[in-house]
Amino acid sequence: MVTSARLALAALLGLAALPASAEEVPILRIYTYDSFASEWGPGPALKAGFEQTCVCVVEFTTSEDAISTLRKVQLEGTATRADMIVGLDTAVAGEARATGLFAPHGLELSGLDLPSPWTDPDFVPFDYGYFAYVYNKEKVPNPPVSFEALIALPATFKIVIQDPRSSTPGLGNVLWVQAAYGERAPEIWAGLKPHILTVTRGWSEAYGLFLDGEADMVLSYTTSPVYHAVAEDDHRFAAASFEEGHVAQIEVAGILKSSEKQTLAKEFLTYLTSAEGQKEIPTTNWMYPVVDLGADLPPEFAAQPKPEKLLEIDEQTITANSRAWIDAALDALK
Amino acid sequence: MSATRRKPGAPFRFNRNGSGSIVLPPRPLRLAGGAGIALAIAALVVLILWSIAAAASVEPETARTAIDIPHLLAMTSIQAGLTAVLSITVGTALAWALNRLRFPGRDLVVGLFASAIVTPGIVVAFGLLAVWGRSGWVNALAQAVFGAPLDIPVFGLGGILAAHLILDGAFAARILLTRLDAIPAARIKTGQSLALSAWQRFAVIDWPAIRGTIPGLAAIIFLLAFTSFPVVLLLGGGPANQTLEVAIYTAVRLDFDLYGAVILALVQIGVCATVVLAAAALAPIPPSLGPSRGQRWSDAPPARLVQRLVLFLCVLGFALPLAAILLDGLGGGLAALLQRPAFWRAAGTSLVIATLSAALALLLALILCLGRAATPGLALRTGIGVPAYAYLAVPAVVLALGFFLLVRRLGLDPAAAAPMVVVLANALLALPFAVATLGPPLDAIARSRARLIRSLGLSGTRQFTHIEWPLIGRDAGVVLALAFCFSLGDLGVIALFGTQDFATLPLLMVRALGAYRTNDAAAIAALMLCLTIAAFVIIPRLFGSAADARA
Structure with missing residues (x-):
């Protein structure tokens, strides 16, 4: 039994090893x-x-x-x-x-x-696209207009974000706060902490939590509401426009x-x-x-309105500092 | 090893509990088979780690990941330890209740409970939130009754434990139930005639039957919780709740620090190996088995009341989140999904891969368990048993990367090798569960039937077909169902080996989620759950009747 299983495995592997026929x-x-x-x-x-x-x-x-x-x-x-x-x-x-x-x-x-x-x-x-916080207009009639306005809301106002170590929007969020606030970034993260429902591994989990009504806003893109409007004819969703400006991906x-x-x-x-x-x-x-x-x-x-102000960080600065910024953000959230 | 000084060809002597020596019939082929598979798995793990370390040496030095390993280990161990203790406790209570109660739809309930562990963790977590979350059923009810929502702390350690309990507790119940259902009817009859109380029956008859399974099961649950990643992040409520697996993921993905990743992986493997070794040392060999048809037992009314209460609470706790998944998915999105050719391709691929890997897992588990049961010495027994847990201990990201590098080194085309890697990986994933299920009964048979086998002079083959298979056929059915469903629900390495044309149902689900298609994803999740429950109801029954026919 053992030998025949090994033979079968070897045969299977052999199939994969066949040289690709000349293209x-x-x-x-x-x-x-x-x-x-x-x-x-x-x-x-x-x-x-x-x-x-x-x-x-x-x-x-x-x-x-x-x-x-x-x-x-x-x-x-x-x-x-x-x-x-x-x-x-x-x-x-x-x-x-x-x-x-x-x-x-x-x-x-x-x-x-x-x-x-x-x-x-x-x-x-x-x-x-531009990173932005997406909300449901029926549930959130007055969305925050900046990170600081978001921080000033009661702690029951929840957002869900993605882990910057495993997710592209998660990293984008770190760059966004950094571009907007520079050295004040850790302070902003600490202010956001009570509002953060959870930090998910990827975009889909975070967006799923938002759609299920677990959070009031989710970090996504300004174009997310367009999906609901085009594919589902659902016009309840919008992206909050932040005064600090937005970062593009x-x-x-x-x-x-x-x-x-x-x-x-x-x-x-x-x-x-x-x-x-x-x-x-x-x-x-x-x-x-x-x-x-x-x-x-x-x-x-x-x-869909595009951001009035575009925030940019040059490539060398990102490459040199992104790890430190991520660590600082995560430390502030701990 | 007590048998080192035996004469060549002389039978093994096995001494246990001072109950006199048991002489095992010599089965060198079984021993060699078991040891061979164990070595092959261990070699595969070494190769995977080596291929990553070798690739790392080519890379330029990057900033080493600075991680507080002791803190992470402590955090993860507490979470995993609590999960294991809770799951085993609840699982034992539930298995006890299910073993005693007979009611219509019992098979379906048993199938439903077992299906949780093989459903992708994220799906179960969302099912949990649909019931207990801010916009969940419980809060909707509270809003209607009290006029205000309850503040249920679903996010944080509590939420992580609840999700893990749903995943693992019900599964523990399923496995322990097979042990209780396998108690010989004659023993139960004796117990009844001795008028044992409900507690005495549990202590005298049930506990000896399940205690051989509990350490292995607890080790599996600990490992699952220890390496759990998406669920911990989803329900953790922030970066304070982390696992070692996240750190390894960061080292590979973000820092590209492969040395760091290998070192962290070794730490994780070390912890997991310690747990598995401790479990192996703690596990006693259970008493003998016999035909178990027609178990009849009636407890006193108070005990029956407790059993009904346990069952009721568990149905509420375990089945509601799964029901939420079914309700969510079998609504609007289903019709549209069924019209997609990609869905049918993925379903076909999933079924083929699940069938192949289930067969492979059963084969590997049988060889390992038969080899282990034929081995008298504890050290060698442990050596054969422990590598079966490898897949749970090796971080998924390391496994996927290692497989990829290995396939490249062997000069294979990753796209062509993908189906085989996925079949092998899925079989290895199911292996610890298969070994935990088949190992204890095979050990018991080897010990209790050794004299009979020797006096009849049975060959290894006849020993298997006439004695072992009829007694473990039912368990083999459970193993096949488990392995089939594990493969069906596993995302594992396929996401890292994907090509456009090679997709399984869970991968399709993740793709749908990533493309805003929540309805499609919900429908796929619900269908996978239905398939899983069906497999759990049907496959063990097929094997049960086959085994009965031969017995």
């Missing part, structure tokens, strides 16, 4: 985060759209989240099978760049429609130096930032497109 059609291998390539994400439509324009096959290999795709490539080094990573963001771009694994994209991107002009030589943006893609398909990868990035590719993004990733889509953008996106 008759070139395969563009993309590492991305799981929800990008999922049924509900932009992945399937982008794959189908791009495969119509090229003689190639797009293959997604997914990780739990964007940072894990970077870790995989760092571990594999130049031996990686990936041609590119799609789905890193501006908060980790500096760390990704420092690995030296990414090649310049060489694309002309000055025509893109972004919160501020794009000059990055390595990474190509493909969507963006820009999602980017980058080509790996080690890839032998530089041209194909660049073609994919060109497609990704074209109106054709961009029109798949808003109603799958629920983020703003990086080009003006005109009538292809659901009107609910335009109806």
